[in-house]
Amino acid sequence: GNSVTQMEGPVTLSEEAFLTINCTYTATGYPSLFWYVQYPGEGLQLLLKATKADDKGSNKGFEATYRKETTSFHLEKGSVQVSDSAVYFCALSRGRDDKIIFGKGTRLHILP
Amino acid sequence: ETGVTQSPTHLIKTRGQQVTLRCSSQSGHNTVSWYQQALGQGPQFIFQYYREEENGRGNFPPRFSGLQFPNYSSELNVNALELDDSALYLCASSTMTGMFDGYTFGSGTRLTVV
Numbered sequence: 001g002n003s004v005t006q007m008e009g010p011v012t013l014s015e016e017a018f019l020t021i022n023c024t025y026t027a028t029g030y031p032s033l034f035w036y037v038q039y040p041g042e043g044l045q046l047l048l049k050a051t052k053a054d055d056k057g058s059n060k061g062f063e064a065t066y067r068k069e070t071t072s073f074h075l076e077k078g079s080v081q082v083s084d085s086a087v088y089f090c091a092l093s094r095g096r097d098d099k100i101i102f103g104k105g106t107r108l109h110i111l112p
Numbered sequence: 113e114t115g116v117t118q119s120p121t122h123l124i125k126t127r128g129q130q131v132t133l134r135c136s137s138q139s140g141h142n143t144v145s146w147y148q149q150a151l152g153q154g155p156q157f158i159f160q161y162y163r164e165e166e167n168g169r170g171n172f173p174p175r176f177s178g179l180q181f182p183n184y185s186s187e188l189n190v191n192a193l194e195l196d197d198s199a200l201y202l203c204a205s206s207t208m209t210g211m212f213d214g215y216t217f218g219s220g221t222r223l224t225v226v
Binding site for chain 1: 145154206
């Protein structure tokens, strides 16, 4: 069945460091891929998405590229801030008529 | 444009009781999905409602049931609560018509079963 695997956390970085959170997926067809962020005590916010191979999603300095050949959607940011501390979820969906399948989440701590 | 709103934000129930959680979808959205997020885990799909009918269900027992109303808002009902039902319950809205722009999540209802 369809699934998402992302790197386990917690990930701890210093402010202004480069961030990569790995995500790979298993799916039939051509799913849409998402990164959601969850700040403490809050629900999920869509960070970025990509709907087809080679698409790059970007938002707030974060980027991820839909790689069909490696079934990956790694999240990157060139210079993290303390305010980026949160839990990040990689997810996929085959479309509006389908559920979202989430990874287990990666907790990110940014030290000042 | 209003987002997804859920109520209540927190509640505590006793094992065996019943609970109803509520969700108002984002303006322009006609589909509501419910997810259960246990502590330290990713959200798990419970079910989706479209046109007031269940339109897909995850691996949850029948004591988890739902409703969608003509204004697209929705309720999640859980009967015979168990301790393992303690979780954050998230509602997400989307649209089955027009351009699909993904899902908008509410802030969730944190349910504690004691």
